[in-house]
Amino acid sequence: MRIGIVCPYSWDVPGGVQFHIRDLAEHLIRQGHEVSVLAPADEDTALPPYAVAAGRAIPVPYNGSVARLNFGFLSAARVRRWVHDGDFDVLHVHEPAAPSLALLTCWAAKGPIVATFHTSNPRSRAMATAYPILQPALEKISARIAVSEYARRTLVEHLGGDAVVIPNGVDxxxxxxxxxxxxxxxxxxxxxxxxxxxxxxxxxxxxxxxxxxxxxxxxxxxxxxxxxxxxxxxxxxxxxxxxxxxxxxxxxxxxxxxxxxxxxxxxxxxxxxxxxxxxxxxxxxxxxxxxxxxxxxxxxxxxxxxxxxxxxxxxxxxxxxxxxxxxxxxxxxxxxxxxxxxxxRFDWSTVGNDILAVYETVTAGAGAVAPDDRVGLLGRLGLSRETRETKEARGAGE
Missing domain, CATH: 3.40.50.2000 (Glycogen Phosphorylase B;)
Structure with missing residues (x-):
């Protein structure tokens, strides 16, 4: 499987999301998949062979911290080129509700998108205010993952829909x-x-x-x-x-x-x-x-x-x-x-397989799921209504 993963935060500033994406990419590569990670980074930043620099990040206050994000016209052009050249079977974006490469990828992508939500902030006014702007991009997401019940709760309260909870992984x-x-x-x-x-x-x-x-x-x-x-x-x-x-x-x-x-x-x-x-x-x-x-x-x-x-x-x-x-x-x-x-339960042998199962669901559709169970499965994955209807129509055509 050709998998594109989008990191929202600067690769050269260590953090939990960056570590999660790095370890996920390396786990998938060991499983025989082709993986490319797009991340904010200066051109001279030392990157692993599977990572692609998307340019310098700027500090942005986010979720009680300062996140180093990359956003703008130049970034959007780089995202479109990476998406086009990668010809990915599935794109996996992280934190698409932030002004980041992940959001730009949602706008640019045409194929299946899986999104992981890491943020836990039940009183996020910024997220609630930004929802009308985010909605067109978020509706393109095929399946949603939350790293914890509290991240899932933030997603449900501010953005609607639901997500399957898959925790961060560790070796x-x-x-x-x-x-x-x-x-x-x-x-x-x-x-x-x-x-x-x-x-x-x-x-x-x-x-x-x-x-x-x-x-x-x-x-x-x-x-x-x-x-x-x-x-x-x-x-x-x-x-x-x-x-x-x-x-x-x-x-x-x-x-x-x-x-x-x-x-x-x-x-x-x-x-x-x-x-x-x-x-x-x-x-x-x-x-x-x-x-x-x-x-x-x-x-x-x-x-x-x-x-x-x-x-x-x-x-x-x-x-x-x-x-x-x-x-x-x-x-x-x-x-x-x-x-x-x-x-x-947090080892990559478990977590990686759970994430891969989500990829396989959104790429292969729900054809192997019994009709009575199909909507329930897609609902637990947080699939958008548009994607569900598309997959139902495809199943009917088959």
Missing amino acids: VGFFADAEPKAEWQGQTIGFIGRIDEPRKGLPVLMRALPRILAERPDTRLLVAGRGDEKEAVASLPEAMRGRVEFLGMVSDEDKARLLRSVDVYIAPNTGGESFGIILVEALSAGAPVLASDLDAFAQVLDGGAAGELFPNEDADALAAATVALLDDPGRRAELRAYGSRHVR
């Missing part, structure tokens, strides 16, 4: 087989994320750290991610700042080794999360997880069975839960064991 074995790093072991807690993006929660962790260190003075906090390191520790007493070690941007291999090394992985994110891929990566690596009780995080962690939860933005509760986990090796072992079993 569980890659993280499970990583070698711990000796210098990152021994009373360590870990955080991975953009330092200067408040919703990732590092300020909450910094507020909790003095109490953690008061009870466990040998504890070290390892922080991986880009941002202003001096500003990040500015609120800490000077004597405690040496207990925070900034690792900067780390490779995938070092991220896995970090997660394999820490005693507790902390995800203090404050909002705007539709899934929580870092939680799945941590579980895959066998790290005991402590996360804020965001709905999406609670779902990934099986309601708290696969990882501990603390009240969102409550630094005192975070500190108490961290100390309790550091003091209880038995509980950490329980979390590791449960998490290792639970995380298998």
Whole structure:
């Protein structure tokens, strides 16, 4: 199958959507499919052989963050050329409700389109306001995927229609087989994320750290991610700042080794999360997880069975839960064991096959589905009314 995948966000700025698209493309290639990924990137950006640069991205406020997107007349021309030259059996766009390459692809495409929605924002005024503009493009989508129930809810409330929920995927074995790093072991807690993006929660962790260190003075906090390191520790007493070690941007291999090394992985994110891929990566690596009780995080962690939860933005509760986990090796072992079993549902061997099944449905039609079941199946995939009618007519003609 010839598959075109559209990444909305700049390829050279790491993020969950980019990682998901990269891993999906590589999984599909290993399965023998031809895959091309179109993504915002400068011409001199080092790209994998399957990726095509669509030009420089610009920062745009989106979903409580700053997304680097690519949109405009030049981008539209590049999209049309890529779509034409690729002659794809199916196009898979991500975040088509944002002003991005994905939306431009919906306008340009003539064949089957699958769309994945990652955003969880039930009060998005921008999405509701933009719906009349988005509607013609979104009606061309053949099937919709949401990465979580909360992303699905955002889609239903603001854009109508429905979607099948297929979570983000992870190469569980890659993280499970990583070698711990000796210098990152021994009373360590870990955080991975953009330092200067408040919703990732590092300020909450910094507020909790003095109490953690008061009870466990040998504890070290390892922080991986880009941002202003001096500003990040500015609120800490000077004597405690040496207990925070900034690792900067780390490779995938070092991220896995970090997660394999820490005693507790902390995800203090404050909002705007539709899934929580870092939680799945941590579980895959066998790290005991402590996360804020965001709905999406609670779902990934099986309601708290696969990882501990603390009240969102409550630094005192975070500190108490961290100390309790550091003091209880038995509980950490329980979390590791449960998490290792639970995380298998997110492995690419499962997630990739589910996505491929959606591709096959929209390309081959519903001919193999019994007539009584056909509309129900298409409805669960979030197929547009126009596409359903087309496929029903095709089935009748056969």
